[in-house]
Amino acid sequence: MLIKERGIPPRILMNEALLNRLSNNHPMRYKIEEDLRKRFAGYKGEQQLDYHLESLTHNKNVRVFHDLRLPLRDYYFQIDTLLLTPFCILIIEVKSIAGTVTFFNEFNQYTRKINNQEEGFSNPLSQAKRHQRQLRDWLTMYNIPSLPIDYLVVISNPSTIIRTTNPNKRELSKVIHLEDVMSKIIEVTSNKKELVSQKIMNKMTKQLLKSNVQYKPSPEKTYNISTHDIVTGVQCPECLLIPMIRMRGKWKCSTCSTYSKDAHIRALEDYYYLVSPEITKKKLRSYLHLHSRRTAVDILSSLKIESEGDNRGRIYYLAPKLIQ
Secondary structure (H helix, E strand, O other): EEEOOOOOOOOHHHHHHHHOOOOOOOOHHHHHHHHHHHHHHHHHHHHHHHHHHHHHHOOOOOOOEEEEEHHHHHEEEEEEEEEOOOOOOOEEEEEOOOOOOEEEEHHOOOEEEEEOOEEEOHHHHHHHHHHHHHHHHHHHHOOOOOOOOOEEEEEEEOOOOEEEEEOOOHHOOEEEEEEEEEEEEHHOOOOOOOOOOOOOOOOOOHHHHHOOOOOOOOOOHHHHHHHHHOOOOOOOOOOOOOEEEEEEEEOOOOOOOOOEOOOOHHHHHHHHHOOOOEOOHHHHHHHOOOOOOOHHHHHHHHOOEEEOOOOOOOEEOOOOOOOE
């Protein structure tokens, strides 16, 4: 049963917004493009896992949560996918990586070799085990009866060759290819005695959803990019140039003559990721290059978003997706 769907990672959305609104010669563009490429590959791998897990949709004994970010004391920990069953909890971490990967237990890392180039990464098994410990502590914090917690590291690329220097076969069995994930889930969850009731399952489900905190990255903290670097204005949906001009209730591109009624939506979504989730009429006029205060009011009213404060100082709260 799917309880929490997977969304596009906020870091991907922030990176896309940055590439929309940084000058072509900005010194951080290449780094952002590389980061976006890697993260999008990881997201595609997670979507491939979701496809395989679709068969669990109608299984009431398996509850599926994607993209959980849970608080624990003074920090957060994030889990790609969590399966909650009456028998155990299964943490699944997805890695999208090509070539030949070798796990070095003694160095707590693994390497990837492709096209005669070798690169080292932190060991995803260590990450999964850390999440196992953190989740156990989290359950204790909310006085939820503990279940056995297991974990898997799933390699989404079917052509990836997996090797290890670790003679511990039990540890290696935690690393599998995507095609084997369902048989492994069945192995972990089948023919076992139920350890918790549906009432406890419901309590855990409710607390997981209540505690989940959406991550909102910051361009300044991530890339040391100031809001002064952000190009303002409405972007043309056709030629992608900025800014468009507001004319008779529509946006017009002065370069390719494209018209749009709602091009400001994407501009405000960019504002959410790059500047702030809060905006005022004055800031909206400056950001969208509007001359009319009335137009700013009309645009904000049309969004049907939450706001607070008096008319002059009213603050409007943007959302990640203003139109679903």
